[in-house]
Amino acid sequence: MSAVCALRWQGGALELLDQRLLPAQQLWLRCASAAEVADAIRDMVVRGAPAIGIAAAYGAVLAARAAYAGHGTGWRDVIVADLDLIAAARPTAVNLAWAVQRMAGCLAELAGDPEPALLAAARAIHDQDIAANHAMAAYGAALIEPGSRVLTHCNTGALATGGHGTALGVIRTAHAQGRIREVFVDETRPWLQGARLTAWELQQDGIPARLVVDGAAAWLFARLRPAWLIVGADRIAANGDTANKIGTYTAALAARAHGARVMVVAPLSTFDPATPDGSAIEVEERPAQELTCLAGQAIAPAGFAAWNPVFDVTPADLIDAIVCEHGVIERPDAARIADFLAALGP
Numbered sequence: 001m002s003a004v005c006a007l008r009w010q011g012g013a014l015e016l017l018d019q020r021l022l023p024a025q026q027l028w029l030r031c032a033s034a035a036e037v038a039d040a041i042r043d044m045v046v047r048g049a050p051a052i053g054i055a056a057a058y059g060a061v062l063a064a065r066a067a068y069a070g071h072g073t074g075w076r077d078v079i080v081a082d083l084d085l086i087a088a089a090r091p092t093a094v095n096l097a098w099a100v101q102r103m104a105g106c107l108a109e110l111a112g113d114p115e116p117a118l119l120a121a122a123r124a125i126h127d128q129d130i131a132a133n134h135a136m137a138a139y140g141a142a143l144i145e146p147g148s149r150v151l152t153h154c155n156t157g158a159l160a161t162g163g164h165g166t167a168l169g170v171i172r173t174a175h176a177q178g179r180i181r182e183v184f185v186d187e188t189r190p191w192l193q194g195a196r197l198t199a200w201e202l203q204q205d206g207i208p209a210r211l212v213v214d215g216a217a218a219w220l221f222a223r224l225r226p227a228w229l230i231v232g233a234d235r236i237a238a239n240g241d242t243a244n245k246i247g248t249y250t251a252a253l254a255a256r257a258h259g260a261r262v263m264v265v266a267p268l269s270t271f272d273p274a275t276p277d278g279s280a281i282e283v284e285e286r287p288a289q290e291l292t293c294l295a296g297q298a299i300a301p302a303g304f305a306a307w308n309p310v311f312d313v314t315p316a317d318l319i320d321a322i323v324c325e326h327g328v329i330e331r332p333d334a335a336r337i338a339d340f341l342a343a344l345g346p
């Protein structure tokens with residue numbers, strides 16, 4: 001179990017470990033309103049698909065408190081408007097919309113002060129994510145041969161989830177079982193989630209790891225032969241096409257070219273059966289400045305243009321296994337995913 005924690009409900013407010021400052025500083029930022037939660041998600045204080053869903057759920061509690069206290073009989077509409085604000089903070093990770101919808105569903109059944117029931121619902125989303133992480137970790141670790149090297153991209157650990165992690169949860173559990181010889185961590189331009197966050201989590205757990213630049217993927221698979229690329233997901237379309245941090249697709253192509261396998265690890269809240277394939281996934285584009293500046297310093301000529309999509313979509317046929325809390329979908333495609341989900345029941 002990781003000692004790292006991205007978010008907590010404390011003293012009637014949501015506290016977020018400001019991930020923009022890690023690993024240099026550990027500073028907790030307090031959000032006391034839905035608007036502050038939306039800003040924190042947009043500004044990357046909290047990030048990672050499951051973590052922003054959990055933050056959104058607590059944001060609904062803050063929305064409910066303010067609306068019920070201050071808006072007479074119109075409180076329900078005020079909460080719904082705040083939920084829309086939170087849902088719009090980032091477009092790609094479906095966990096955000098999933099959590100907001102779940103909180104809206106809970107709200108629809110309530111009369112009287114909505115805060116206690118919404119807080120219970122938010123805590124349930126948080127607890128269920130942690131339980132899902134541990135279940136996925138067990139399923140995913142079992143796929144890894146003892147003594148393997150693996151590559152991971154972005155941060156999918158306790159900082160990106162309720163705790164333990166998705167892809168990094170698999171790596172944690174696999175390491176504890178003696179299956180991991182070494183982890184390679186993509187630095188993950190431009191926000192450096194790999195270098196700043198994943199490396200920090202791995203170091204605290206004492207898991208042997210080395211950092212590589214994103215562009216090293218093909219050469220790494222050619223020379224040091226990692227057996228698996230293990231990544232998380234922000235949205236998995238009905239046919240298995242998977243949106244994840246920009247650079248995942250490149251790493252998956254490199255893995256396939258060198259006979260390594262690709263594992264996507266994500267809870268059911270990341271599955272989006274309503275989106276038929278990857279072409280329908282909205283990919284967030286962030287300001288050019290996030291590419292052209294590094295740590296406040298210009299690294300491109302002033303005014304130089306940039307295209308900055310922060311996710312890409314890996315086609316399902318490059319993915320060997322999707323691991324969720326209910327098991328493993330090997331060689332995912334639309335039929336296998338539909339059968340898997342149907343077997344889980346309503």
Ligand SMILES: CSC[C@@H](O)[C@@H](O)C(=O)COP(=O)(O)O
Pocket residue numbers: 047048049050093153154155156157160161165166167193231232233234244245246310
């Ligand atoms: C469990 S996290 C899976 C993904 O959310 C993760 O790989 C990722 O792409 C996060 O992107 P970010 O932009 O840092 O929110």
